[in-house]
Amino acid sequence: MARILVTGGTGYIGSHTTVELMQQGYDVVIVDNLSNSNADVLDGIEAIVGTRPPFEQVDCNDAPAMAGVFTRYPDIVGVIHFAASKAVGESVEQPLLYYRNNLMSLVTLLEQMKAHNVHNIVFSSSCTVYGQPTPEHLPVDETAPIQVALSPYGNTKQINEEIIRDEAHADKSLQATILRYFNPIGAHPSAMIGELPNGVPQNLLPFVTQTAIGLRKELKVFGNDYNTPDGSCIRDYIYVVDLAKAHVKAVERMISGQSEEQVEVFNLGTGRGLSVLEILHTFMQVTGVDVPYEIVGRREGDIEQVWADPSYANKMLNWKAEVSLEDTVRSIWKWQLHLAEQVCSLRKELGLREESMDDLMMLSEESLNSSIKTFNEFKESNTFNVNKLPKIESTALVSEEQDNTSKEVQEFANGKNLSNKEYEESSIDDWFKKMT
Ligand code: UD1
Secondary structure: OOOEEEEEOOOOHHHHHHHHHHHHEEEEEEEEOOOOOOOOOHHHHHHHHHHOOEEOOOOOOOHHHHHHHHHHHHOOOEEEEOOOOHHHHHHHHHHHHHHHHHHHHHHHHHHHHHHHOOEEEEEEEEHHHHOOOOOOHEOOOOOOOOOOOHHHHHHHHHHHHHHHHHHHHHOOOOOEEEEEEOEEEEEOOOOOOOOOOOOOOHHHHHHHHHOOOOOOEEEEEEEEOOOOOOOEEEEOOOHHHHHHHHHHHHHHHHOOOOOOOOOOEEOOOOOOOOEHHHHHHHHHHHHHHOOOEEEOOOOOOOOOOOOOOOOOHHOOOOOOOOHHHHHHHHHHHHHHHHHHHHHHHHHOOOOOHHHHHHHHHHOOOOOOHHHHHHHHHHHHHHHHHHOHHOOOOHHOOOOOOOOOOOOOHHHHHHHHOOOOOHHOOOOOHHHHHHOO
């Protein structure tokens, strides 16, 4: 079967796409520099698919190393290019980093593709290229005008689209598909892979789930005075597995020669706009978990409302976003519980009792509801607070007489406890690293 090179394949969308490609019988090779992801993601992919994808820890900017990958895998027939820096705020602070990273990596990749006779590329773009569409362009389709980018990150998406067009114009053998994502959310239904934001989450759903589980004190809803029905911003939230499936369709279309234009552009969204408050209330309703929140001022650079007209992708790719918002939210919560499970395994390693956590840790679909119930009971009785987990003596899960943990282990655990401030500023991933 044909091999697809997936750059950024250990990242959020890249890992879900790798799973879908492999499940459809494609061979894959992942290239990732692990700057914003973790090699453990390969374990998750292997657990789902049953095979471990080959992995090359390479930076896409490194031309000789990229040449090595194409040489070692002469069966590559197409590339899906996810690898990029994606934090909007960081891009404003460090524009040169973003221009170097996101632009040069595409240039290097296209050069290496040409040198190794690989002619098909799928590029990860974003609805950010449309800015705030005027009312007559809502829902937004692919013909809506591109607007001046609001951040260097957004600008790199626009410039990369232009680089692809210019190169396709010069090299008629290049076939490209540009996929403009709306707001990807959710995790694989197995909870083996999902989104692991670096540091304090900037995106809505990771912040919601981290607040729900007690990692963050409260969600800040950025603005309720927009010109929308409930005053909060509207976006088109698309389930990441649906999004991943669209990539498989895009690859199939290109390599089977069905593309009608040399550069094709598709909006990937559901066609449904939802407000921040609607998302929040759906999350609370579906999971039964309360999420404390506060309405605060608008976030600079936020767009009031944007959602997709995905009909072109529906027709041409024979693809449609199918999973309901409720199931998507369930997948996110299940993933967050899986992360909590990892925290609890650490407790176990530290010699703490954890029988009472067993129900929570049963993560099969059937037990999810009871897990949530158990989790809520823990929260209500104030016994489950991830912040407090490392403090052995402060958790009611271990009563004095039950706690036969050795003094050494206690000291070890307490010594690794993080202050609240450190905690707020750290990502779950950093926190695991510090704990282990
Ligand atoms: C942002 C970027 C987009 C990028 C995407 C990456 C902008 C304008 N857009 O999309 O280019 O591709 O991230 O995933 O920066 N919200 C809160 N509280 C929070 C977090 C978010 O109320 O703590 C609100 C935001 O104001 C927004 C909505 O939730 O209305 C979605 O925000 P977010 O998840 O950050 O995505 P976008 O801003 O749409």
